[in-house]
Amino acid sequence: MKYFFLSYIFVGAIIVSAFGFRGSKSELPPIEVFPDMDHQAKVKYQASSDFFADGRGARLPVKNTVPMGFEIPAKAAANGAKPARFGFTNGLDYYNTGKMGDFYGDGLPVEITSDASVFNEAFLKRGEQRYNIHCAICHGTSGNGKGVTSKYGILTAFNFQQPGNTDPANAAAFRADGAIFDVITNGKGLMGSYGGNITVRDRWAIVAYIRALQLAAKESGATLQ
Numbered sequence: 001m002k003y004f005f006l007s008y009i010f011v012g013a014i015i016v017s018a019f020g021f022r023g024s025k026s027e028l029p030p031i032e033v034f035p036d037m038d039h040q041a042k043v044k045y046q047a048s049s050d051f052f053a054d055g056r057g058a059r060l061p062v063k064n065t066v067p068m069g070f071e072i073p074a075k076a077a078a079n080g081a082k083p084a085r086f087g088f089t090n091g092l093d094y095y096n097t098g099k100m101g102d103f104y105g106d107g108l109p110v111e112i113t114s115d116a117s118v119f120n121e122a123f124l125k126r127g128e129q130r131y132n133i134h135c136a137i138c139h140g141t142s143g144n145g146k147g148v149t150s151k152y153g154i155l156t157a158f159n160f161q162q163p164g165n166t167d168p169a170n171a172a173a174f175r176a177d178g179a180i181f182d183v184i185t186n187g188k189g190l191m192g193s194y195g196g197n198i199t200v201r202d203r204w205a206i207v208a209y210i211r212a213l214q215l216a217a218k219e220s221g222a223t224l225q
């Protein structure tokens with residue numbers, strides 16, 4: 001009998017604790033059984049702090065910090081260098097977005113093709129290098145979509161080598177240069193965005209290199225399947 005009453009009280013306590021106070025409102029902060037990392041020692045914005053000698057909580061960025069989206073200038077401005085080129089997406093034109101109005105454009109933008117110091121063999125080499133750094137792990141060095149990740153069954157990336165393949169899943173191989181540029185900038189589906197890592201010019205260099213890969217695959221007959 002004793003055990004009956006004990007378990008009766010125990011079950012009652014569980015029911016009350018689980019359901020009893022549901023919906024009731026309180027001004028008090030909730031009881032935190034597991035506070036996780038809700039409370040941390042930190043300085044709130046615009047607040048002072050005794051920790052620093054000057055008493056200010058807000059600190060200046062560490063010297064030589066480069067803000068996200070900017071390139072490190074080749075030479076310090078004091079040496080008479082031009083101001084740093086804004087290398088990341090900065091505008092709504094074709095060069096920056098791959099789009100002309102609402103539509104993807106095709107072909108490399110004039111900002112690249114009209115400048116012989118940019119549009120040369122080194123441009124394609126740069127594209128190859130950037131592709132191998134950023135894209136090859138998933139899309140494969142030859143662009144066949146069988147990068148390292150596919151070996152571990154993590155991802156099956158898009159196969160650039162099949163422009164002749166009419167499978168709609170591979171339709172992107174037919175897509176305009178601007179569309180590929182946009183995928184690099186913003187990502188698509190399972191693929192993340194690389195707009196914050198790769199400068200605009202390098203993105204176009206990668207697009208050019210992908211076209212070179214496709215041509216090479218076509219020459220070697222890799223697309224005939």
Ligand code: HEC
Nearest residue numbers: 134135138155156157158172180183184188189190191194
């Ligand atoms: C982490 C793996 C990974 C990396 C790195 C990666 N991709 Fe992808 N990519 C994918 C996957 C997966 C898809 C298929 C996305 C989907 O349809 O969900 C894809 C799709 C694409 C497509 C086709 C999108 C469409 O229109 O359907 C293009 C173009 C592309 N990637 C270009 C690139 C380029 C260029 C790079 C390098 C800057 C790159 N990817 C880096 C995994 C990756």
